[in-house]
Amino acid sequence: MIDAVERVTGRIRFSQDASLPGMLHAAAVRSVVPHGRIARIDTAAALEVPGVVAVVTGEDLRRLPGLRPVYGPQIEDQPVVALDCVRYVGDIVALVAAETLQAAQEAAALVAVECEELPAVFDPLEALEPSAPLLHELEPERPHEGTALYFGIRPQFGTNCCNLFRIRRGDVARGFAEADLVIEETFRTPAIQHVAMEPHAALALWEDGRLTVWSGTQTPFNTRQILAEIFGLPVERVRVIVPPMGGSYGCKVFPRIEPQAALLAYVTGRPVKFVLRRDEEFVTLTRHATVVTIRLGLTRDGRITAKEVRAYWNTGAYADCGPDVARKGGFGIVGPYRIPHVAVDSRCVYTNLPPAGAFRGYAVTQAAWASESMMDIAADALGLDPLEFRLRNLLRDGETFATGETLHDVHFAECLERAAAAIGWEGPWRHELGDGRVRAKGLAVVLKGMTTPSRSEAKVGIDRSGRVTVYSSTVELGQGARTVLAQLAAEALGVPYQEIRVVDPDTARTPFDNRTTSSRSTYMMGNAVRQAALALRERLLRIAAERLEVEQADLELMDGSVRVAGAPASALKFGELVEASRQEALVEHGEFRNQGGLDPDTGQGIASSHWHQGAGAVEVEVDTRTGKVTILHAHASVYAGQVVNRHTAELQNLGNIVFGLGSALFEELVYEQGQLVNPNLSDYLIPSFLDLPERMTHDLVERPGAEIHGLGETALPTIPAAVGNAVARAIGARVTELPLTPERVLRAIRARGGERG
Amino acid sequence: MAEFAVVEPGSVAEVLDLLARYGEEAKLVAGGTWVTLVLRQGLLWPSLLVSLRRVSELAGIAVDEAGNLRLGAMARLRSVETLPLVRERLPVVAETCRQVANVRVRHQATVGGNLCDADYASDPPALLAALGARVVAVSQRGRREIAARDFIVGHYQTVLEPDELVTEVVVPALPPEVGAVYLKYRTRSHEDRPCLGVAAVVVPDRDGRLARAEVVVGAVAERPQRLPEVLEGVAGRALDDATIAEIAERYAAGIEPLSDLRGSAWYRTEMIRVFVERALRVARQRARWEGGRS
Missing domain, CATH: 3.30.365.10 (Aldehyde oxidase/xanthine dehydrogenase, molybdopterin binding domain)
Structure with a gap:
């Protein structure tokens, strides 16, 4: 990272270091x-x-x-x-x-x-009862729409539902009629906190x-x-x-x-x-607690005929971006599968709890917990290998998603197969070690959209000292954005990226960007920066060609100067070129947009201009006398398109596994009558180094010539679902609610009639 | 946070003088890991904080002529965990300290501070009770020794008077044939406090029967739980699987656990059965018990 030294020496000035006299x-x-x-x-x-x-x-x-x-x-x-x-x-x-x-x-x-x-209400289903107290009185005549709204919002006026997002594709009644088997289950996740x-x-x-x-x-x-x-x-x-x-994490x-x-x-x-x-x-922002019911129609040969989803997102007292979470979760919950008949009702619901909003994985962690658990339940019901069942139904290149859009550059199957192979899926999925200890494996695969439509702008400049500066409103939150943007500018200009200055976002100095969310920055802002840098390169070549009286095609950029290819003596430093142009600095602008949107009543359109794709696989050990789950090996396979910075990309994958295991095993905000019981880091635990699996592995799936795909969140949602599937296989019973605490697991074992004392 | 003055006396005599003068208005700070938490949460409003960090006479760790391990009240848990003297003489004490919180906390937290917090969700108190340790408390009125198992009486409550200072904890030497263990069970992060912890000490007699058994369960109720009637009832018996199962069953039945975020009362009862059994099996193994299994 370009700011590594500042970070480790404590010289970096974080937000909370800002101060003014008086x-x-x-x-x-x-x-x-x-x-x-x-x-x-x-x-x-x-x-x-x-x-x-x-x-x-x-x-x-x-x-x-x-x-x-x-x-x-x-x-x-x-x-x-x-x-x-x-x-x-x-x-x-x-x-x-x-x-x-x-x-x-x-x-x-x-x-x-x-x-x-x-009267107060805390549960999203109770909040939708006619007798429930209303938190806000939204009225059709007074739509209360915020300026960051970029999609059609459908509050259900007179209720606590502040957005209902729907997908209607095909005819689910027909799909269920065509099924040999219809299964239904309800899944829950708790509120958790980011703990930045x-x-x-x-x-x-x-x-x-x-x-x-x-x-x-x-x-x-x-x-x-x-x-x-x-x-x-x-x-x-x-x-x-x-x-x-x-x-930040959202x-x-x-x-x-x-x-x-x-x-x-x-x-x-x-x-x-x-x-x-x-x-x-x-109590300032949490991840949405959810209740999700899925009905799945299946044929004996392992095809999905229909999927019906009712999802409830507990957004707390204020909507924040909950309406969009319900929307993105609404299509995320369909999963990366070929399903002819789909109906989704995804509701964002007010309750008297702290507001919920963006959280790394943005709705897909909760969505995958339900939909990927359901995929394993379905495979078991059909007597199929869960990997084989998924592969039969996974979307392939050029196929159509539930939103009606055609998917390109599709790598779900490749990610899933790589993840499965990494944990030795062909071996036994379950084996007993004696003494009540059982090992088992589990899988999950997810698709995640990127904010669409959106826009990023950037400027790249060179001053008379030859210094290259990137002006971008992408914020640095520890993910290494400044490094990656400097690299992309450096590549175009032939300078070492360590010498590039990246200006902190400042709405008075750096150009417009939607926001630093949705794993969009390396791709969206990266393209804007690259465009600006390439325009700057063109301009430098033009000036140099005039000065050297040669064709532009004969020139090359090298070490902060332009020269006739292979002739170091001809080199003109960037600073000299700026001076020659009689400007203080040469600055070029770049802009990158993506286009699309969904009809809020049918969910048809373009949900995402390209898709984040990933799979996770884990091996766990369950102590069936205590219910305690230990993750022995976790693997994440994520489609990266083209990796820009291998080191930070790898850290994103590993960080997502660690984040995911906290969600899987113990993170949970506990409320009693709306009062948070564990608002401190002694009562609310996040993973420590000693909680990491014995083995954490991952891979970045690349394709020559592909677009950059963001990967700051992709692996996270796969982990809780894969752990849940492995635990279900180990104990022969399904825990439908996160986190998978030893007590929940033991209760599931007991309910199945197993292991006592 | 409350407004308070901080003093840093340099000797036990000065500390006792301050305690005699300020009584409950003063709060002792050893490692500060617990006091800082409760001050921040506004659960404690002292007017005077008395730091013990300069009282060097409290920091020692030694073995006396009688073979007792003497842990100074200000001995850091990390020192107890790592000191070769402790690891050789009473490895179970080092082992237990290594289980507490995380290494950063253990560098700061102290033996005396840990006992005096009397937090139910803690590891060392159960072990010290099972080992028959004694807590030495002094005041200007004199000196007394309190059995570790009687020291904590309730949530954040000890038998200490406001003018008393714990100076050391004395752990008696164990006979060579002993088997001792502390099993900590965490339900969340590895850095979590215990859902429960079981300390078990078994001593065989010459015939391979149980001369003495100690089982103390920590973190399940407001103070460490020891069931004397169960322990007396098994003396003289073979330490076979049946005896172990019986002790575990009677501990599970005899303790009324509390519920918290680490486990409900129901779950704790189940876990007491599992971990008392597991602890006794490990203790038996460590005692290299002959002919115990059946």
Whole structure:
């Protein structure tokens, strides 16, 4: 990585290192009830704490002229500070700004909030009952649509469903009628948290009616847009600067603390910094808990005739990007299979829990848990090898997906076969070691879309010193984006990538990019950077050709200069060429778009301009007396198209396996009446090094001449599903709910009538 | 977090003086791994934190003339785990300390601090109880020794008076024919606290019968669980599989476990049966028991 030295020497300045002279510190007062009407807020004691400059409540917010107090990327449902209602334990009721963090936190603890409690609902199915309390009153006349919405949204007005995404392809009734066998099962996943090492951190500054925010965010342009709307400003008067982040995994997608920091800065006239504590991270954004029911029609010879899915995504108190999660999960749940008749109803549902949003794997982890478990259940029901059953049904090049789009560059079967071979699938799938210990193998294969449509722009420039600079709004969150973009520019310009400067995203300096999500940056932004770099190359060649009085075709770029091929003495340094052009710098622009979209009522169209494809395979050992699962070997095979940086690509695969095993085995947010029971890293565990499988292997499937395929998330969703399939094979019973805790596994063994004492 | 003053006395005498003056207003900080957590969670509001890190006389690890292992209250778990003296004399003590949390915590956490937190979800207390260790507590009023098995009385509660300081833990030498083990069972990450932990110590007599058995189950209730009536009932018996199964069954039946994120009460009961049995089998093997199996 180009910033490796800065990272290991501690010199890198992360988002939470941002500071300004005279800045204040923010603290939030949070709701302790899951649903309630605010009766009274007493801020008197808080205001008396020495060092406190302001305490802002919903009432203050409403009194500020010209402000739009509610925001949201896809549905505008989230107040900057609670207005009348609180909707979950952790909802922000008031904000404090003080000279020190300690004073802010002390004052926050002294704000007295009186609430009339309202009935609350936590389960997405209960939330859709007619008697359930409504969290928001969405009305057709007031669509509350956020500016980051890029697809048709279908709230079910008068209910807690904020988006219903549907796929209708063929006729499922006919498909089931044609089946020899119809099976149905329901699967569940819990809410989990991203646990990025660095918490959310933002610093806001107002100067002459302009707002500048330094923030660790994956979405600088969406954040700028939303801040502009809240404060009634043209976007040019809002600037978002993104320093490198200490991890995100989706938790810093869309504004989360920036509006609050900006509001306090607006009220106090001072810069305000807001950094969340770890316990606040846990109630700020989660991965959607899900309930998914799948019905599958099968023929005796192992074909799938029909698939019907009802999926419920528990999005918590505010929609955030939940409507899109339900949409992407809605087609992800079909799986990479050839199925003539498909009906999917995927609902995003409000409940009185912390908001859920983007999470590495974006809906596909939950989708694959259900659909890939179901594939094994089907194979067992048909008496078929789960690998063979999948291979018979996997989509091949040129075949049509459930959305009606034709798939190209298809490698599902290749990924799956490689993963199966890596763990020795041909050997026994299950064997007993004695003493109640059983080993077994499991597989899973997934498809994952990339945000479509979207757009990335980049600029690449050379100054008079010959230094190459890449201007890109792709954010560095530890994934190595700066390195990969520098490499792509370097290749075109014939300079070592280590010498290229990559400017941190800054909406006032770096051009537009949709966002750093969806494993899209290496492909989308990579192409924009490459285009800009190639244009710059052309320009350098043109100038050099004139100066050297030769044909462009006779020139080559080498070590930061242009020369007549094979004639080092003729070399003109980049800096000289810039000078010769009488410019301070030569800058070229590149842009890359992808096109498509789906009809929200039928799910037909283009879901993704190309597809992320991957398979996972694991061997586990289950102690059938305790239910404890140990992963002995995990393998991920991911289609990469063309690898840009082998080292970081490999780390993505391995990181995804580790992330996946946490989801598979123990990560779970536990709520009691809406109150999170484990908001700390002693009670909520993530994998440690000692949890890693004895063997972790992977491969990157490449094809000469292929497009770059992102792989920051692809392997993750395969792991919990593959582990679930291996465990089911080991114990002869199916656990349908994640995580696969020893207790759940033991209960499944007991329910089957096995092993006691 | 609370407002408090921090003092760093340099001797036991100074610590005792502070405790005598401030009593419950003062909180001792040994390694700080537990105090920091509860301070952050706002569960503790002391006005004075008394750091023990400069009290060097508490940090020793030694074997006395009688062969007892004497662990200073400020001995780090990592030191206990790695010191050759401990590994040779009482390998089970080193082994147990190696099971605690992760290496970063063990470099910081101490023997005395761990006992005094009296957190139910902890590893060393069960082992120390099973080994018949004694906790030495001093105050300006005098010195007393408390059996480790009586030291913790409830959730975060010990028998210590507010003016008392634990100075060391004395682990008696084991007879050479002993078999001792601590089995930790984690249900989540490897760095997790125990769902349960079983310490088992067995001593055979000359005839290959059970001279003495100790079984203590940790992390399943508010304090380590020992069932004397079960242990007395099996003395003099052969340590065969049937006896082991019977002890395991009676421990499972005799303990009323709590539920937490690491396992429900039902699950813990099941696991007590499994792990008491497994621990006794390992202990029997370590004692190189002859003719025990049937």
